[in-house]
Amino acid sequence: MFSLDECFRQIVRIGVQAIPMASLTAFSVGLTLAMQSARELGKMGAAAYVPDLVSLTLLRELGPMLIAVIVIGRSGSAVTAELGTMKVSEEIEALEVMAINPVRFLIVPRFIAMLIMLPALTIFGDYIGMFGAWLICNLSLDMSAATYIIHSVERATTWDLFTGIIKSFVFAWLIILIACDAGLNVVGGAEGVGQSTTKSVVNSLLAMLIANAIMTGLFFFIF
Amino acid sequence: MSASTPTEPSPAKDRGEPVIEVTDLVRKFGDRTVLDGINFKVYKGDTMIIMGGSGCGKSTLLRHINGALKPTSGSIKIFGEEITGKSEPELDAIRKRFGMNFQFGALLQSLTVGENIALPLREHSNIDSSIIDLVVKMKLELVGLTGFENLKPAEISGGMRKRVGLARAVALDPELLFSDEPTSGLDPVMTAVVDQLTMDLTKNLGMTAVVVSHDMTSCFRIGSQMIMLGTGPYQGKIVAQGTPEEIKNNPHPFLQQFIRGEADGPIPLKLSKDDYIKRLVG
Numbered sequence: 001m002f003s004l005d006e007c008f009r010q011i012v013r014i015g016v017q018a019i020p021m022a023s024l025t026a027f028s029v030g031l032t033l034a035m036q037s038a039r040e041l042g043k044m045g046a047a048a049y050v051p052d053l054v055s056l057t058l059l060r061e062l063g064p065m066l067i068a069v070i071v072i073g074r075s076g077s078a079v080t081a082e083l084g085t086m087k088v089s090e091e092i093e094a095l096e097v098m099a100i101n102p103v104r105f106l107i108v109p110r111f112i113a114m115l116i117m118l119p120a121l122t123i124f125g126d127y128i129g130m131f132g133a134w135l136i137c138n139l140s141l142d143m144s145a146a147t148y149i150i151h152s153v154e155r156a157t158t159w160d161l162f163t164g165i166i167k168s169f170v171f172a173w174l175i176i177l178i179a180c181d182a183g184l185n186v187v188g189g190a191e192g193v194g195q196s197t198t199k200s201v202v203n204s205l206l207a208m209l210i211a212n213a214i215m216t217g218l219f220f221f222i223f
Numbered sequence: 224m225s226a227s228t229p230t231e232p233s234p235a236k237d238r239g240e241p242v243i244e245v246t247d248l249v250r251k252f253g254d255r256t257v258l259d260g261i262n263f264k265v266y267k268g269d270t271m272i273i274m275g276g277s278g279c280g281k282s283t284l285l286r287h288i289n290g291a292l293k294p295t296s297g298s299i300k301i302f303g304e305e306i307t308g309k310s311e312p313e314l315d316a317i318r319k320r321f322g323m324n325f326q327f328g329a330l331l332q333s334l335t336v337g338e339n340i341a342l343p344l345r346e347h348s349n350i351d352s353s354i355i356d357l358v359v360k361m362k363l364e365l366v367g368l369t370g371f372e373n374l375k376p377a378e379i380s381g382g383m384r385k386r387v388g389l390a391r392a393v394a395l396d397p398e399l400l401f402s403d404e405p406t407s408g409l410d411p412v413m414t415a416v417v418d419q420l421t422m423d424l425t426k427n428l429g430m431t432a433v434v435v436s437h438d439m440t441s442c443f444r445i446g447s448q449m450i451m452l453g454t455g456p457y458q459g460k461i462v463a464q465g466t467p468e469e470i471k472n473n474p475h476p477f478l479q480q481f482i483r484g485e486a487d488g489p490i491p492l493k494l495s496k497d498d499y500i501k502r503l504v505g
Contacts, residue, residue, distance in 0.1 A: 086331075094329035097289050098343050099315035 006109040014075040014110065015117025019124070022070050026058075026125035029066055030132030033057060038141060047141050051148045052155035054133040059160040060219075063126040064167040065212055068175065071118055072204040076179040079110055080200035083183025084193035092184070107180050118172035119165050126164065163219050167212060174207045238266040240303055242399055242431045243288060248297035250283060250459075257283050259459035261297070263450055270425050270432040272442045275452030276481065280459055281435040282326065282403055284452070288433065289323055289401050290314045301399070319347050321399035322392030326407070326435075328384035330376040330391070336363070337372030340391045347395060362390040367416055382409045389417065393424065400424065402434045406441045414438070418445045439482055443467045451478055 037053045083106065086092050095102045130152060137143040182200035186192045241264035248261040257280045265271040273281050286292045288299055290306050299306050301317055309317075322343075330339045340359045344350055350358070363369055366386035376384055385405065392400055402421070406414040418441050424430040425447075436442050442449065450464040463473045470478065480488030 089332075090325055090327065090329040091331050093286075093291055094323070094325055094331075096311070097291060097318060097323045098346070099318035100342070100346050101311075101315075 002104050002108040002112075006105075007112050010109045010113035011117055013078070014071070014113045015121055018071060018074050018117075018121060021074060022067050022121050022125050023128050025066055025070055026063065026129040027132040029062055030054060030058065030129030031136055033062070033129070034133035034136035035140075038136060042141075048143075048147075048151065050137055050141065051130075051133065051143075051151035055130055055152040055156040056160060058126050058129045058133075059156055059164045061164075061212075061216070063129060064122050064164045064171060065208070067122045067125045068118065068168065068171040068208050069205070071114075071121065071172075072175055072201055072208065075114070076175045076204050077197050077201050079176065079179040080183040080197045081193055083180060084186035084196050087184060087186045088189050088193060102184075107184075110180065111176050114172045114176040115169065118175070119168040122164055122168040123161075126161070163215075167215050170211050170215065171208050174211060175204045178204045178207060241266050241300075242269075242302060243271075243433065244298075244300040245288065246298040246300075248284075248287060248299065249295045250280075250287060250292070251295045256459050258287070258294070261459075261461060263448075263461065263464060265431060265433060265448065267431055268425055268429050269447045270421060270434060270445050272446035272449040273433065273435045273452065274437055274439075274442055274449060274481070275462075276437070276454045279452040279454045281437075281452055285401055285403055285433065285435050289321070290318065319395070320397055321401060322395065322397040324385075324389045324392040324400065324402040324405055326403040327381070328376065328388035330384055330387055332376050334375075335372060336368070336374050336376065336379065336387050339376070339387060340372075340394050343391065343394050358394065362394055363387075365393070365420060366390045367413065382413060385409065386413070386417065389420070396428070396430075398430060400430055400432045402432060402436075404436055404438075405434060406436065406438050414441055421445050437481075439484070443471070451481065453477060 033054050034050055037050050038047055041047050041049055041053070083092075086106070092102050092106070095105055134143075134145065134148045137148050138145065179200050182196040182203070186196045243263075243265040245261055245263050248258055249256065250258040261284060263271070273284060275281050283292065287294055288301070290301075290309070294307055297307070302320060304317060306314060306317060330336070331342070334342065337356070337359045340362050341355050344355045344358060359372055360369070363372060366389055368383060368386055368390070371379060371383070371387075376387070379387070385408065389402070389405060392402070400421070405417050405421070409417060421432055421434065422445050425432050425445075432445075434442075434445065446467050448465070449467055449470045451462045451470065453460050453462040457477060463470055463475050463478045465473070471482065473479075476488060
């Protein structure tokens with residue numbers, strides 16, 4: 001059985017500590033998305049549709065992707081570097097020799113933490129992004145909070161939120177799998193740790209972008 | 224022993240089944256043969272010293288005996304069980320019966336000193352948490368680190384980390400202890416303390432120990448059996464084996480140079496003048 005304490009420790013490190021960065025990113029994207037769309041839609045007299053556009057874009061695409069990018073850069077790389085350092089300093093071998101399965105002891109808590117925290121951060125980021133967009137709508141378009149919320153909720157459905165959560169689950173699975181694999185297979189010393197961390201970030205980004213395209217295609221054509 | 228061939232062990236007296244039995248062990252990394260036909264037995268209560276120059280394969284041999292590496296060929300029996308073909312879960316049953324003290328401690332950096340020592344106890348026993356805390360304090364006292372349980376490994380010195388590694392290795396009071404250079408980097412007093420601890424464990428508690436070392440004073444102080452691994456033309460082979468007395472009296476020039484710590488001798492540290500010129504000009 002894996003350690004629940006370690007699981008909670010990883011939830012804090014992978015997820016909770018990423019909240020400030022994820023919030024800032026989501027807020028700034030919501031803000032800029034609203035500004036850009038307000039100008040273009042305003043030219044066509046359709047500025048009232050800014051909340052619709054922002055909520056759909058954030059829930060379906062930008063929310064899961066941006067938060068995944070933040071988590072790859074911050075938490076995925078940290079997992080690879082930590083496991084890699086443990087590998088080169090014989091800590092993983094020590095666990096094996098003590099008859100403690102490193103996968104159960106080290107990987108499972110990180111896996112569970114990532115699967116819980118990336119979707120949670122995505123939902124959180126979606127709402128922070130929408131808050132940023134509301135600020136623009138309110139200050140620049142004189143749109144009331146009630147109008148903004150009604151427009152957002154009218155257009156976006158629960159399924160839009162679910163597609164984002166499904167995506168973030170898949171991203172979480174890919175990110176932690178790639179990060180742990182890179183960390184456990186570090187060869188050499190500090191140089192090896194650096195190379196594996198870079199490899200982990202690049203491969204995670206590529207896997208995430210490809211998976212996103214495939215899933216968007218699936219949701220677009222099938223559902 | 225002195226008149227016998229270098230690799231011939233001293234005759235085993237009636238000591239029952241060996242705790243460790245290594246037969247014809249060969250390990251190659253690519254074309255390089257690191258261990259070449261290693262044979263020896265370790266009996267209960269023995270302190271077997273594996274010594275040899277840097278890069279001779281001492282730690283590699285130890286990692287084969289504890290199951291971390293698989294040999295190219297040959298047999299390794301621990302507690303009478305062949306381990307070379309065993310899966311990880313099967314090996315774990317044997318690993319719970321021995322402790323391993325790593326060369327640089329190999330402590331988990333994310334845990335405190337106390338949590339590191341408690342780890343095998345928490346994982347492999349149902350002992351109450353308060354008793355585990357007590358055991359941790361006792362083991363820390365054994366290695367002269369009372370009161371250090373709440374510090375992280377990064378907050379203590381390299382020598383202290385080694386001693387914590389030793390405390391963790393004996394946390395479960397194992398039947399067999401592997402120690403990889405337990406005294407390198409320790410001051411003479413602490414070296415004597417660690418040596419005394421190893422002797423107490425083997426002589427008073429009947430533990431068997433396998434110690435990798437090139438600290439000659441320590442080796443002759445604690446060893447009851449010794450093997451010397453060779454380098455250069457003897458790479459990967461046992462140059463000599465026997466009791467400390469037999470090793471001291473063995474006339475093998477390679478062994479004598481190593482024991483006396485002399486720069487000149489058969490141990491190839493430098494290229495000969497001709498080889499040096501040949502390598503330079505091609």
